Amino acid sequence: MSSKKTQSDNVRDDPVVTEARRNQAQREKTYREQALKMYPWICGRCGREFSGKKLRELTVHHRDHNHDNNPPDGSNWELLCLYCHENEHARQQVADAYIEETPGGEQEPPATHKPFAGLGNLLKRKK
Numbered sequence: 001m002s003s004k005k006t007q008s009d010n011v012r013d014d015p016v017v018t019e020a021r022r023n024q025a026q027r028e029k030t031y032r033e034q035a036l037k038m039y040p041w042i043c044g045r046c047g048r049e050f051s052g053k054k055l056r057e058l059t060v061h062h063r064d065h066n067h068d069n070n071p072p073d074g075s076n077w078e079l080l081c082l083y084c085h086e087n088e089h090a091r092q093q094v095a096d097a098y099i100e101e102t103p104g105g106e107q108e109p110p111a112t113h114k115p116f117a118g119l120g121n122l123l124k125r126k127k
Helices: 007-013 015-029 031-038 052-057 083-097 119-126
Strands: 058-062 075-080
Touching: 031 058, 031 075, 052 058, 058 083, 075 083
Parallel strands: none
Antiparallel strands: 058 075
16 A cells, blocks of 8 residues: 555645634534625615725624524624715614613603794795
């Protein structure tokens, strides 16, 4: 029997290759890799397309903002570019700031002033 090793045998035994394969298997288990397999590589907001090195700029946004909610069908995910993802979170922070209760525990009552209430009558009188 010959104990000659071929080029492919050396590659299989190489610890760098083994580590790379293990890392790839781990990446495929992440929700980002799952989303990249499910959805086209296009930003859901601006429509920009991604491939190659630019693919790292495409992120997974959790629609309900809960990073633990990762259903296997991807219904809580959307792919957004870095810029649109940042914009989405900034918009959410602004919305949350308006919803928060006042320090006294009660929310401010809604505005009751109606600045255009009598406008129709004023316009009718001018004719």
